[in-house]
Amino acid sequence: MSRTRVNATRRRLPVAQRRDEIVAAAQRLFGTRPTEDVTIEAIAAAAGASRALVYRYFGGKQQLYLHALLAAVDDLARVIEPPPGPPLSRLRFAVSGYLDFAERHAHGYVALVRGATHSAEAAEIVDRTRELIAELAFEGLELDRSQPRPRLLLVGWVAAAEAMTLHWLEHREIARDDLAKLLIENLLAVLPLPDQG
């Protein structure tokens, strides 16, 4: 009887749920401290799983990092997708969600944007995320996809937003709201908001 209770306390979870919890723990740890300081042991402990189980499910730190990165990108996609509304409100929502995300995963964000992760897979995921952001902006601004000029300007804006957010996370010289305003001004200085129909 007491044995059953101990097992219940350790929570016997279905595999999928257990995996999700490990990835969530990895995401928290990789997001909030330098990659080299994150160990499989620490992730296992944070997820309430054994080290052996983490290795069995994910193979090693690099694979787990990629899983955590993909989960983070899913989060980002969720927090920058604005609800319906006027274009400027939607833009503000997306920029605010982006900065929330960058702050919450500051270490992971800085490492990724600085290219410090040195992995072709991670670089590929980051690239796809930039495209996702550009795509959202394309839709939000109702831009003509056949035109290379707005496409190039959006590529530039996404890169600028990323570099400015990185610089801000490292220096914190202005308030978060001021950064958000700068990013929005930066975009609207080169690409106008669509007319509100």
Next chain:
Amino acid sequence: MSRTRVNATRRRLPVAQRRDEIVAAAQRLFGTRPTEDVTIEAIAAAAGASRALVYRYFGGKQQLYLHALLAAVDDLARVIEPPPGPPLSRLRFAVSGYLDFAERHAHGYVALVRGATHSAEAAEIVDRTRELIAELAFEGLELDRSQPRPRLLLVGWVAAAEAMTLHWLEHREIARDDLAKLLIENLLAVLPLPDQG
């Protein structure tokens, strides 16, 4: 006698000059083809040196790559530093020099900006180059260094210029002069030119 002539044809150069020629050959090769296609043999052949000499002077491909990268950065610094003149002419000169450089070293540029070189030293050199460009723009626009806002905007502009140039090199959807105009408009949309005294 004929032996002496052969030696003379192979050009016995002082060490410093010989090293410079090898670095120049490496820079040409790394700039114009994928890194993995560049071999020490090819660099030696292009510089008219022996493979053994290249290894003796530079150790290996990675070190030679870093030497070539540093030489390229010196070139870049030279071609983007404008002669005295009105601020807008200076800006045009710098942007045009930057695009010339990116085109001339297209493969190397794409690999570096994409972070494909996977080396902390290379990443550090690229970072310092971004700072150099921001510094030039700071001077050219006569901005107040104590203000975080223009600093952040310049960080953003340098990142945008880099990403747009990368996108342009990969897609070539607009003319080079149009890209130059976009980059200049992008900057002047957020940071004004100084008054001409």
